[in-house]
Amino acid sequence: MASQTNTATEEIEPTAETPQKKDETETPLESLASISSVLAVGLFVMAFIFQNFEIPSASMVKTLLIGDHVLVDRVSFAPPTKWAFFMHYRDIQRGDVIVFLKPNPETPDLFLVKRAIGLPGDRIHLRNGVLFLNGVAQNEPFAAKPGQTGDPNDAYNPYRDDFPSVPPSQGYDITAQWAEDMPTHIVGDDLVVPPGKVFAMGDNRTESLDGRFWGFVPRENIVGRPLFVYWSFQTPADQIDKQGMGDRVAFMFHVVIHIFDGTRWSRTLHLIK
Template sequence: MASEPEEVTAKQVDQTETPLESLASICTVLAIGLFVMTFVFQNYEIPSASMTQTLLIGDHVLVDRTSFAPPTKWAPFVHYRDVHRGDVIVFYKPNPETPDLFLVKRAIGIPGDRIHLRNGIVYLNGVEQNEPQAGKPSADGDPQHAYNPYRDDFPDVPPGPMESGEVTASWALDLPNHIQNGDLVVPPGMVFAMGDNRTESLDGRYWGFVPRQNIVGRPLFVYWSFETPADQIEKTSMGDRLSFMAHILIHFFDETRWRRTFHIIR
């Protein structure tokens, strides 16, 4: 007589995640995100017009913090390299009065380079540079863009009354030590940087060289750009900030520069 098949009852497994497991998952994601945004990438907002046309006020950029960092054995897969001429760099301003201020400029000279400007045009190691993105003095009647001997023939003309309050006292004293035959010579461990909007940029001409260790990374692309007033950086009160945040919420769609989304920075 054939035996009846043995009935097998499947045990139901409870796959519901416990609150503790959910919390652990969230903490893991946050920890990974915090690590990436602290040590790999970081976002910055462009507050001034010193890099126009390359970067606009209100551009929000993603910055690569690894390429210029010192190589480490625990991350051999990361591509490291030194700063090249022409790189757009993010760095701490070399000024003891504002040690936590980040700036974005373009690296013009690296150690050993000889630099001078003539009528706003950069000469690097004796060769005139073709910089279509760089703003130059003009005769359009705007005093901001008019020829300025110190700014546009740097370092041939010493700082004068027009530069009072703009050239730091330490740089005014140190500048002559780095001039040879009319050229500024970049010393070891330093980078000379200027903004692309040369007539409106308070850059290395006014405060000196950027120590290599001050450089934190390079901006990769614009992930969001919002039309922002030029004087917004000066509005630091809580009321002004809340007012501008409300303005962003109201005008997010019509004042976002959509064409600049994912704009690659070169």
């Protein structure tokens, strides 16, 4: 006799021992606690680990363009702490792109982005825009030099391009404090970087108001290094000068309208070196 398999079709009724499904509806207080936790973590990350910045000027072209939005690592250059032993720390190296507070009492909250050129003890000078570090001419393919673009601002400038051979008292947008302090750091033809300081310049050497014009960057002023471009929008070069509320609102509307055709998609996630 062939065996026959029976398939149970009856539903099993829950018994007294079967656990009932609990009400998983979240109370308003629990929802508020969840949101607060997310906000707290987000604020911690943005305040102590990463921060976003917008590039407003052409001082770092071609490395960074006007309208680049970059994510900055605030941890690597921070002093090591015992509670965050798992974080990666390292000191600043020559060639690092750094974000720092400008060492100027008139603009104490102004963040700048430049390249670290000289570390404590380094001897620096320029000849016709070419950087000499400790007596050796540097090969810097990223650095713009005088006479390369044909722009009037690109013409040879003795103070800027043969730094520090021309005395700072001759103007050239030099801060009064740096004009007084710079001669004390010159040995022979070179500017010597003092302890606890970094000398920084923009990659676009003919357009950058950098350490040549306001001096050294104190180590404690350096807040981090930009990692990559997370968004880049085509921005007029003179936008930085438009500080009026009407101008800002107009540009915000411009961004909204042209968000797709104005975005430089090829620069998304572009690594900064």
